Amino acid sequence: MHFKLVILFCALTAVLAYSYEPSELADAAIENADLAYYELQPELHRERRQLTAQGGGSPGKGFDINVDGRAPVWKSENGRHQIDATGGYSQHLGGPYGNSRPDFRGGAVYTFRF
Structure with a gap:
């Protein structure tokens, strides 16, 4: 039982330690897609x-x-x-x-x- 907890803790630590940094190109594509969506359908943009x-x-x-x-x-x-x-x-x-x-x-x- 103790060995399984150690393996689970190591796997969880490895997943959390992996840093995901999206590229600037991906950020720009997402931002442009959001702007285009709201420009086409302005009534959907609510406060x-x-x-x-x-x-x-x-x-x-x-x-x-x-x-x-x-x-x-x-x-x-x-x-x-x-x-x-x-x-x-x-x-x-x-x-x-x-x-x-x-x-x-x-x-x-x-x-x-x-």
Whole structure:
């Protein structure tokens, strides 16, 4: 059993040690293909919106719920400046102390791309 683990560890180390560096030509081909795809079908290029939902717990201790969202509000013409709106909700439900008050939050995120 110990010998099998050593062989597995050596194989995993060899795989992780191998560095894959794609050529500049391959990078340029991928980049040009992406640009051509969006130029042919501009309606498919959408702004990124994010929605994250999490939850967990146990019947004896209660459950936690968390929902967060982020959506773009404004973007400059050159694409270097962007403002996103954020919002969220979280609450603890059940357990020995009962339900907590709901927590609502909101904000804005400014991004500058160098």
